[in-house]
Amino acid sequence: MISYQPLNLYRQFKEAAERFPEVAIVLDTSYQAFPELGFENTYTQVFAAIQQRAAQLSAAGVSADDKVMLYKSPGFDTYLLAVAVTAIGAVPVMVSYHLPTSVIDVFAERLERSFILFDKETKERVAAMEQKHLVTELAVADLVGLPANLVRENLLPEEVIQYMTHTSGTTGIPKLICHTAQTMGWRVAWQQTIFEKMAEKKTLAFHISPVHSRYNIGISSAIGLGFPLLPLSSAKAQDVATSLERYRPMALETHPNHFVQWAQFARENPTVFSSIRYYHSTFDAINIGTLRAFLEASKANHPVFMQVYGQSECGPMILRYHRLETLGTTNARDMGIGLSGYTAARITDEKGCPLPAGQNGHIQLLSRGRAVTYYKEDARFQENVYGDWWDSGDYGCMTQEGTLLLKDRQVDMIESIDSNLALEDFLLDQLDFLSEIVIIRDANGAPQPIVALTDGREMNWEAWWHQVADLPLLKEPIIMAYEDIPRTATMKVQRLKMEEEMKMENL
Incomplete structure (x- = not known):
């Protein structure tokens, strides 16, 4: 049973070094800030x-x-x-x-x-x-x-x-x-509760933005239990492959969009990921096709893909386990449930009044690890506080079974589409020549798809129009290179920035 302890990063590392002095931390590159490390x-x-x-x-x-x-x-x-x-x-x-x-x-x-x-x-x-x-x-x-x-x-x-x-x-x-x-201590307790379910203490590989709140919690949780670490310095598929093939880690975590980016590589080179028993996506949902690609690549016993929904202000919140045998009946937008005693979600109207299952509204989160404020902007922080609950800025609903359906960011909603994210997932699953699809609003509020092509593939216009024929009316897609789509440090698409750039181009 994991017990709560406040987290000081230095004290945690010191105690881990005392308890597990010979456990490995493997680096795939040298660092100027730590030249003494090999x-x-x-x-x-x-x-x-x-x-x-x-x-x-x-x-x-x-x-x-x-x-x-x-x-x-x-x-x-x-x-x-x-x-x-x-x-x-x-x-x-x-x-x-x-x-x-x-x-x-x-x-x-x-x-x-x-x-x-x-x-x-x-x-x-x-x-x-x-x-x-x-x-x-x-x-x-x-x-x-x-x-x-x-x-x-x-x-x-x-x-x-x-x-x-x-x-x-x-x-x-x-x-x-x-x-x-x-607040960080409660997040570590949440994460270590998950880590304790792992059968063995073998190497954990990860490629996450080091400035993301997830990073310090993940590492602090892992070293507190004595796991070997393999931080990956590059998101390039071939670089990842080199490290995974050399060290054969048991687990792999990265941002959802990196999993999407690597999915075709996993289909073509499944042995690279054959040692992975536990996949873990950081703070967002992934389409079914991507989940399937990595679970099929694994040769471990009963591989699992843990999807975690969370937010920097609250930490890891809602989780769901995916296995190959469950994907056929899985809604990729169903994020799962909170961790009892630590986290929960509810749906409310814009005033914070709870809504019944099946009704769309604001996603609010309950977390014992919630941050305390925005530095020098406490008024902005308090705008999202509803007693013990935090308005995430996301939009969705609860199912009758008590799980959370994530549909969109509140600021990204398009009037004619129930869930932008679900529609993007559907098209990404059906059209294998796409490596990314983002639906934003044009100057008139109409849904404008932006697509990036899988390496070596061409746009199949016939397949596109056939697939969208019975969907809400979408404008003709704009093709962009994957690397030209503006993103945050955690690979989230900057949708509002894309909309603003599109408006400027049309002036």
Whole structure:
């Protein structure tokens, strides 16, 4: 039975290194921020490197209660730097490397006085800041050259802000989400309850945005139980294949859109994924065809695909297990149920009044791990608070069986379509020449499909028009390259940005 404990990232890593000193952490690349680490390391070796960085951060002037923006190329080292920041009582602020200078300026204003740790990926954007007077700049290359006289750990109280992430920014300037040791502790208890169901403690492979709130919870939960880790630095299918074939992990987690992106590769190269018994998608739904591709590729006993619906403000919330034998009767938009004692969902009208099963409305979430505020924007945070419940900004309904159907983001709804996401899933399942489909609103509010083609395939117009003949009226699709579709750090499509760009093109 998992017991709740508040989560301090540094203390968790220290205790894990003491309990499981020889457990492996395998890297598929070298990291400038941790030059002493090789490809195959132990918990003990990684913890020693964290202590070194904590000492160097202190030498750079970072001290208790300071805010440290980690704004650098994405990688496992970003998380390790956050652990080092935590060791000296400072607060890591996890910032996606792809955010523009204009957003970093806003963050600098909100944080008032902060450090910003950057590398060659983000150097030019930091140099272009208008609010540079509000930040102390610290380059990763300079940090690792500073004196490393070990410092005493200085852990913040469990009830204060210890960690910040940010919202995806799909609807504007991202908000800084504040987490305490208490709120993060409940998320770890949720995750470890799931991990404990795994039959063996074999390697967990994952490719997740290191600035996503999911990242620290996943790693903290795994090392607390002594799982070997294989963080994947690249989302390119061939790079993933190289690591999976070499280390044969038991589990694989990534963003839903990466699973979609890899699905055709899995169909053509199933042996790459043959060792995977547990698949795990991060905080969203996936179409049935993608689920089937990975479950069929596995040669493990009784492989399972765990679909998790959640949100950065609340953590992992609603879960459902998929197996090959259940896919024929599965609605991909059925996210499942909450975890008893930790999380639940309900549907309400726009005023927060609960609605009966089968009626569409706002999805509200109940989480013991809910974040405490948006930094310097508490009024915006409170707009979504309904007592113990949090309005997710999503739209759906509850089934008679008590499971949650996710239909759309409230801001993305199209009047003529019951569920944008369900329609996209359906077309993606039926048309194998598509690697992505996104339906947005044109300038008049009409549904405009944007499609990306599977590598090596051409648009089959006859099949498209045949498939959509009995569906709500869709405009002729616009073909885009997969990599040209704007996305957040967690690969979510920035629909509102696409709509705005389309309006500008038609002016």
